[in-house]
Amino acid sequence: MTDLCPRFEGAMEIISKRWVGLILFQLLDGTKRFSEMETDLPISGRLLSDRLKMLEKEGIVERNIYSEFPVRIEYSLSEKGRALKPVIQEIQNWANDWVSPEHLNENKA
Amino acid sequence: MTDLCPRFEGAMEIISKRWVGLILFQLLDGTKRFSEMETDLPISGRLLSDRLKMLEKEGIVERNIYSEFPVRIEYSLSEKGRALKPVIQEIQNWANDWVSPEHLNENKA
DNA sequence: CCGTATCCTTTCTGATACTG
DNA sequence: CAGTATCAGAAAGGATACGG
Numbered sequence: 001m002t003d004l005c006p007r008f009e010g011a012m013e014i015i016s017k018r019w020v021g022l023i024l025f026q027l028l029d030g031t032k033r034f035s036e037m038e039t040d041l042p043i044s045g046r047l048l049s050d051r052l053k054m055l056e057k058e059g060i061v062e063r064n065i066y067s068e069f070p071v072r073i074e075y076s077l078s079e080k081g082r083a084l085k086p087v088i089q090e091i092q093n094w095a096n097d098w099v100s101p102e103h104l105n106e107n108k109a
Numbered sequence: 110m111t112d113l114c115p116r117f118e119g120a121m122e123i124i125s126k127r128w129v130g131l132i133l134f135q136l137l138d139g140t141k142r143f144s145e146m147e148t149d150l151p152i153s154g155r156l157l158s159d160r161l162k163m164l165e166k167e168g169i170v171e172r173n174i175y176s177e178f179p180v181r182i183e184y185s186l187s188e189k190g191r192a193l194k195p196v197i198q199e200i201q202n203w204a205n206d207w208v209s210p211e212h213l214n215e216n217k218a
Numbered sequence: 219c220c221g222t223a224t225c226c227t228t229t230c231t232g233a234t235a236c237t238g
Numbered sequence: 239c240a241g242t243a244t245c246a247g248a249a250a251g252g253a254t255a256c257g258g
Contacts, residue, residue: 004131004134004135004149004150005134005201005204006210007201007204007205007208007209007210008130008131008134008200008201008204009131010204010208010209010210011200011201011203011204011207011208012130012131012134012200014208015125015130015200016124016125016126016127016129016130017125018125018230018231020125021117021121021124021125022117022118022121025114025117033239033240034239034240034241035239035240038240043231043232044231044232044233045232045240045241045242046231046232046233046241046242046243047230047231047232048241049240049241049242050230050231070239071238071239071240072239073239073240073241080207083203083206083207084203086199086202086203087196087199087200087203089199090195090196090198090199091117091120091121091124091196092114092116092117092120093195094120094192094193094195094196095114095116095117095119095120096116097192098120098189098192099116099119099120099123100116100119101115101116101119127250127251142219142220143219143220143221144219144220147220152251152252153251153252153253154220154221154222155221155222155223155251155252155253156250156251156252157221158220158221158222159250179219179220180219180220180258181219182219182220182221
């Protein structure tokens with residue numbers, strides 16, 4: 001079993017991780033700081049931290065530290081991350097065509 | 110918090126559900142029977158059943174029953190489901206460019 | 219063949235509290 | 239500000255057995 005396409009599976013494993021889509025969506029808009037992201041996303045700091053670490057490990061997100069005072073840390077997309085733009089774009093297109101804004105929180109069968 | 114884009118969030122909630130990507134990938138290839146999918150996917154029958162039911166509820170997958178003998182049941186994509194083809198395609202493109210086939214099972218920090 | 223029901227284990231999430 | 243540690247509850251996942 002399981003041999004659809006190893007690369008595709010690998011990609012899905014990253015992208016389909018919960019919250020990753022929203023994080024990417026946000027970072028495509030530009031560099032962000034931790035607290036900004038935490039404010040704009042519906043997740044706790046711990047989860048955001050987990051995901052950013054994971055995405056950094058995957059080479060999708062870059063973490064830049066500016067030794068000013070106070071220290072500033074910014075997150076942005078790497079080239080690999082920016083390459084996901086078409087994916088996010090297509091999801092957005094599909095969402096516009098097929099998903100109603102009220103959809104959220106309706107999926108408890 | 111949370112107001113990136115309700116539609117996008119709704120879309121991500123469906124698409125990023127674990128295994129959904131692989132299921133869509135498979136169905137884009139054509140109509141499939143339950144046992145075929147179970148054989149080709151790395152998930153148990155219970156999960157496959159759950160996901161198909163969810164996708165059917167979302168109007169993405171169609172379930173067709175042919176009253177032959179023995180009864181034959183086939184799954185295929187609805188128009189809404191086929192509209193996801195560009196998304197899957199872009200993920201595939203990204204995977205080809207950026208994901209190594211060995212990637213699987215490396216994400217346990 | 220095509221599932222559903224149940225049980226049990228693993229993983230994921232979120233709240234809270236605490237460092238540099 | 240930018241996280242990490244811990245802990246408990248929720249959700250997801252797999253195995254198995256059974257029904258149409």
